[in-house]
Amino acid sequence: MSFYRSKISFNNQRNIPLVIVIEPWGEDYSLMPGEQLELLAYGRNGTPWFHVVEWDDSSQVYCEDADSFKVVQQNVELKCGHNRQEVWDG
Template sequence: MPSIRVGNDTDRMLTVRVEPLGEDFWLKPGERLTLVARAPEGPDSGEPPFEVTQHDSGVNVWSHLDVEPVAYDGSGTEVHCGHQRPAEPPPPGDETEYLLSSPANARRLAESIEELEGGGRTPAPT
């Protein structure tokens, strides 16, 4: 089965987001994550199973729609969404990525969006 390995050669946590499912995996410095493409039986679409993009706060791995990506850590153990997600917010500069990936912060994120959009509420009469 086709696979791709993502490594963290930085000195800080690296977020690997697998799309279109929105799964997040967090790698400590020096760690690796292998994504294996499990595909249903049938004709091959001919498309590469993965596409990788890098951005300031991590890496996105897009999987082809007919592929089920399965993640394994460096020891070959299957890992799941939220793998090593920090319990505490990361250092300044990484807050946006943390807010987007932490279910514990979902309410805070929703409130921030509501505030940015003007609250979506009609002010109370004075």
């Protein structure tokens, strides 16, 4: 079975951490200033697409038509909660 794939990249140029929340899964990944990550979404029935909602300190990314996803930083897959404690300790 072949999958369709889409990719979006986030680069935090703020002076504060940026939290990326992936919907509808509700998983979060925090980017420290100067960091970047990529979100890859996979769909079985068509090409996934993204709807991004920006807030002061976070971005909600809605993965439309996606069945699964993964988040990578420098070719390493990240787990939900990446850098979360550093943001809370701020």
